[in-house]
Amino acid sequence: xxxxxxxxxxxxxxxxxxxxxxxxxxxxxxxxxxxxxxxxxxxxxxxxxxxxxxxxxxxxxxxxxxxxxxxxxxxxxxxxxxxxxxxxxxxxxxxxxxxxxxxxxxxxxxxxxxxxxxxxxxxxxxxxxxxxxxxxxxxxxxxxxxxxxxxxxxxxxxxxxxxxxxxxxxxxxxxxx
Amino acid sequence: xxxxxxxxxxxxxxxxxxxxxxxxxxxxxxxxxxxxxxxxxxxxxxxxxxxxxxxxxxxxxxxxxxxxxxxxxxxxxxxxxxxxxxxxxxxxxxxxxxxxxxxxxxxxxxxxxxxxxxxxxxxxxxxxxxxxxxxxxxxxxxxxxxxxxxxxxxxxxxxxxxxxxxxxxxxxxxx
Numbered sequence: 437x438x439x440x441x442x443x444x445x446x447x448x449x450x451x452x453x454x455x456x457x458x459x460x461x462x463x464x465x466x467x468x469x470x471x472x473x474x475x476x477x478x479x480x481x482x483x484x485x486x487x488x489x490x491x492x493x494x495x496x497x498x499x500x501x502x503x504x505x506x507x508x509x510x511x512x513x514x515x516x517x518x519x520x521x522x523x524x525x526x527x528x529x530x531x532x533x534x535x536x537x538x539x540x541x542x543x544x545x546x547x548x549x550x551x552x553x554x555x556x557x558x559x560x561x562x563x564x565x566x567x568x569x570x571x572x573x574x575x576x577x578x579x580x581x582x583x584x585x586x587x588x589x590x591x592x593x594x595x596x597x598x599x600x601x602x603x604x605x606x607x608x609x610x611x612x613x
Numbered sequence: 614x615x616x617x618x619x620x621x622x623x624x625x626x627x628x629x630x631x632x633x634x635x636x637x638x639x640x641x642x643x644x645x646x647x648x649x650x651x652x653x654x655x656x657x658x659x660x661x662x663x664x665x666x667x668x669x670x671x672x673x674x675x676x677x678x679x680x681x682x683x684x685x686x687x688x689x690x691x692x693x694x695x696x697x698x699x700x701x702x703x704x705x706x707x708x709x710x711x712x713x714x715x716x717x718x719x720x721x722x723x724x725x726x727x728x729x730x731x732x733x734x735x736x737x738x739x740x741x742x743x744x745x746x747x748x749x750x751x752x753x754x755x756x757x758x759x760x761x762x763x764x765x766x767x768x769x770x771x772x773x774x775x776x777x778x779x780x781x782x783x784x785x786x787x788x
Binding site: 497500502520522524525526528534535536537541545546548549550 | 678679681682684685686687688689692696697700784785786787
């Protein structure tokens with residue numbers, strides 16, 4: 437087997453025996469995740485289904501390193517995830533945008549945190565916004581929320597953003613790809 | 614957050630400002646400081662807790678997913694303050710500032726004239742005007758002083774705080 441094929445077969449993400457429990461206010465233990473195993477390989481699209489409250493978002497947060505498991509381990513590219521993992525992006529159910537930032541500023545924020553040069557951030561963000569068919573000028577400072585949703589583009593925004601973002605989407609990507 | 618646990622804030626707010634009068638008055642007298650400037654801390658100290666309380670409420674009102682999104686993006690340090698924390702807390706800060714500013718006008722009546730033993734320090738201002746008028750039993754001056762102060766508070770609210778609050782609510786509301 438050559439190196440390329442091996443890289444393709446190696447799991448991107450390896451979740452082994454992950455458990456997560458919370459302490460309830462009355463002192464009892466609430467077990468949310470019990471011995472969860474999941475392997476994700478390059479190119480795979482996996483849907484995670486379950487009733488509300490069944491622990492889907494807890495599992496995703498644990499995979500993204502936003503919460504630490506009470507037991508078991510998450511490995512990303514062979515490395516244990518012990519904090520917010522680089523290369524694992526998470527889109528949240530109840531929260532899509534920082535309401536005080538424009539679309540462009542929202543998209544740029546992730547690159548800003550990685551200290552990319554301004555021109556590079558701008559062009560990459562605009563490309564990404566274009567890709568999902570949004571208008572970067574939306575929510576420009578000074579625009580009143582009362583006016584949002586009146587213009588045609590204003591109506592597109594919630595629909596598009598929600599369509600893409602309201603479901604759980606876990607983007608696992610290697611940098612540069 | 615644990616340091617700013619609300620009960621501690623309430624505990625601090627319950628601290629009677631009068632207790633620091635001797636310290637402030639003797640420092641002003643010994644240092645020959647200008648009472649017009651240095652009596653102000655007395656006026657402000659008692660009311661700034663409103664700002665602290667509101668900011669605490671604002672910080673705890675940040676939705677968990679918003680915090681997670683920040684962490685997921687690796688937003689840290691100054692960028693985190695600039696893009697997430699300060700905007701999120703801003704409307705709550707303004708609410709606190711409005712309350713504090715009203716309260717401070719009120720406090721000026723008791724803090725522009727500070728007494729400790731034989732020492733009596735007077736600042737030039739509306740607060741000391743009202744204070745002197747009430748001490749002298751001058752009903753007319755008291756009424757004039759109180760009416761002017763009420764006007765100040767109302768006009769400042771209309772011309773300054775309301776626009777600031779409206780802007781804060783419009784732009785920085787977490788929905």
